[in-house]
Amino acid sequence: MQLSDFSYHLPEELIAHYPLASRSASRLLHLDAQGQYHDRLFKEIVDLLSPGDLLILNDTKVMKARLKGKRASGGAIEVLVERLISSTTAYCHIKASNSPKAGAEIFLGEDEIPASVQGRHENLFIVEFSQSVLDILEQYGQLPIPPYFNRAAEAIDTERYQTVFHNPEKLASVAAPTASLHFDEDILAALTSKGIEQHFVTLHVGAGTFLPVRVDNIENHVMHSEWCEVPLSTVMAIQSAKARGNKIIAVGTTATRALESAASAHQGELQAWSGDTQIFIYPGFKFNVIDRLITNFHLPESTLLMLVSALSSREKILAAYEHAVAAKYRFFSYGDAMLIDLSST
Structure with a gap:
C-alpha cells in the first residue's frame, strides 16, 4: 500500500485554527458499518450510543512542553x-x-x-x-499546539487544548487526545444518565504524532514510541460489556492504540498492560477490542488517517472525507468529529 493512497485535497480555510465557543458545538459525521455517512451534530452522540455501551477515554494531560x-x-x-x-x-x-x-x-x-x-x-x-x-x-513553558495552527499558543489554548476529564497526575503528553476535546461536562453527564459507562486508559502522546510518513510503501514505516497503560478496571469493564453484547467505543486514536496494543501484547486477548507501544494500525489490521471510534479529521498521508481507514476501508474513508470537504466540515485538532463503525464487510 502506497503513501499516495492516503492523500486527499483539503482547502486551507477548512483547517480549524481556533476552537468553537462551546466544546460540544462541533458537527459529527457518522460513517456506519455499511460505509454510508450521515451528517449529525456532536451533541447527538448520546442518541447514537446504547445503554450499557462503554466509552474508553485517554486521561493524559498535556504539558507546557x-x-x-x-x-x-x-x-x-x-x-x-x-x-x-x-x-x-x-x-x-x-x-x-x-x-x-x-x-x-x-x-x-x-x-x-x-x-x-x-x-x-x-x-x-x-x-x-x-x-x-x-x-x-x-x-x-508554552503548550505545544500543533504546527498547522500557524500561530503561537494563546490563553484560550490553556483550557481548550486539555480535556475536561484529564488526570492532573498524568501530566506527560506533548499533544492532546483531540477527539476528547468535544466532550464537556453536560455531554458526559447525559451519557452517564443513559447508562453509557466511561472508563480510562492512558497514552502519553509524543511529538511524533505530527511527523510525516517518509516512505512510499507504508509497510516500511516505523512508528514512534509512546508509553501507555490499560488498567485492570478498564479491562474488566470491557469484558463485561462484550459479554452482554454491548459496544466498545474508543474516543480517539490514542485510546484505540492503547487498547489494541494491550491485546496485541497478549496474542489478541485484552489484558491489563503498560509499556511502550509502536503499534502501527493500517488497512488489513484485525481489531481485537474496539467496535466504534470517535475521532477527528486527520491530515492527508498521516498514520492517523491510515488507522481510521483500517476500521472501515480506505475508499469509504476518503469518500467520507470528500463529502466533509464539500460540506465544509472543520478539520484537525480543533475541528469537527467523526463516529466510525467497524466495517461489516
Whole structure:
C-alpha cells in the first residue's frame, strides 16, 4: 500500500485554527458499518450510543512542553520536552542553528534556568535540568499546539487544548487526545444518565504524532514510541460489556492504540498492560477490542488517517472525507468529529 493512497485535497480555510465557543458545538459525521455517512451534530452522540455501551477515554494531560532559551554562546534555542525520564531529566527535541553536543550548557526561560545536554537517545537529546522539569515547564513553558495552527499558543489554548476529564497526575503528553476535546461536562453527564459507562486508559502522546510518513510503501514505516497503560478496571469493564453484547467505543486514536496494543501484547486477548507501544494500525489490521471510534479529521498521508481507514476501508474513508470537504466540515485538532463503525464487510 502506497503513501499516495492516503492523500486527499483539503482547502486551507477548512483547517480549524481556533476552537468553537462551546466544546460540544462541533458537527459529527457518522460513517456506519455499511460505509454510508450521515451528517449529525456532536451533541447527538448520546442518541447514537446504547445503554450499557462503554466509552474508553485517554486521561493524559498535556504539558507546557515548549521552552525558549539560549546557548552559552547566546544563540537562541527551543526545547520541546518529549518524555520525562526522571524528575529532572527528559528526552527532548532541540531546535538550534547547530545541534548541541554532549556537555553543552543551555539556559531556559526568562530567568535563564541552567540545564545541560547529556547526549543523544535516537533522534532525541537527553537533557538534565537543574530543577524539576515539570516545575520549569509550569513556570516558563508554552503548550505545544500543533504546527498547522500557524500561530503561537494563546490563553484560550490553556483550557481548550486539555480535556475536561484529564488526570492532573498524568501530566506527560506533548499533544492532546483531540477527539476528547468535544466532550464537556453536560455531554458526559447525559451519557452517564443513559447508562453509557466511561472508563480510562492512558497514552502519553509524543511529538511524533505530527511527523510525516517518509516512505512510499507504508509497510516500511516505523512508528514512534509512546508509553501507555490499560488498567485492570478498564479491562474488566470491557469484558463485561462484550459479554452482554454491548459496544466498545474508543474516543480517539490514542485510546484505540492503547487498547489494541494491550491485546496485541497478549496474542489478541485484552489484558491489563503498560509499556511502550509502536503499534502501527493500517488497512488489513484485525481489531481485537474496539467496535466504534470517535475521532477527528486527520491530515492527508498521516498514520492517523491510515488507522481510521483500517476500521472501515480506505475508499469509504476518503469518500467520507470528500463529502466533509464539500460540506465544509472543520478539520484537525480543533475541528469537527467523526463516529466510525467497524466495517461489516
